[in-house]
Amino acid sequence: MPDQLQVAEVIQVLKDDLPTLFQKDISYDIYTKNIYFQDPVNKFKYKFNYRIIFWTLRFHARLFFTEIYFDLHEVEQSATDTILAKWTVRGVLRVPWKAKIFFNGYSTYKFNSDGLIYEHIDTWDRKPGEILKQFWQVGY
Template identity: 65%
Template sequence: MRDELRDNRIIQTLEQDLPTLFEKDICYDIYTQDIFFKDPVNTFKGKFNYRIIFWTLRFHGRLFFTQLFFDLHKVFQIDELTILAEWTVRGTLRVPWKGHVFFNGTSTYRLTPEGLIYSHLDQWDRSPQTILKQFFQKAESSEI
């Protein structure tokens, strides 16, 4: 039988880390050394590379956006070894036309029997090309 306290700690850590991932680093204690990550533009393995992706998100967020948010809607366990997070990324680009970026996604985290995350798979509700096109569209309003 799995340790529910350990699983709750994983969920609590994700709930704490994800909303501020564009502002500060996350806690890496809940991930295995050989964590596998895949999203529509990246695929890699290893905790070092995982750390780099979050550093890159913060760096590019500060460089290219005046405002950037990771809205975490829900984190929940869907089975004994799987946790799902539902979220939205939204921001205002640092360009004269103040373009907006907006997309929804899910993160699926797979757990080892010991209760560490060994796989993180992201899915987005639109293609990377569609998201990139948002960089060049004039914002319709000042709200994001």
């Protein structure tokens, strides 16, 4: 297992990267080349695809939202080989009725003995269809 300094460095990179992931690219040095990613709508492997998902998030954020935020609440080592990040996504859609999107989730990161993340699993507090329904609600 990596030493506590390595884990602390990975946690710091996540704390620095995640709040601005809709505005600028993240650091990819803390991930293995064959990183596995899964969320309620995507599942894939390899750093190239991982980079694409973050590019896609930024692209869609600019295209579909007038405001979008990734509020990072907590990042901590929750087990010997696991980091847990709790967060909220919220924003205002670029539609005349200014629909708002809001959902909570958490990311579970597994790291190897070199201190590199080889797995990233996102869990959301509601189903993707429930999140999409927010697009049609009038904002306030």
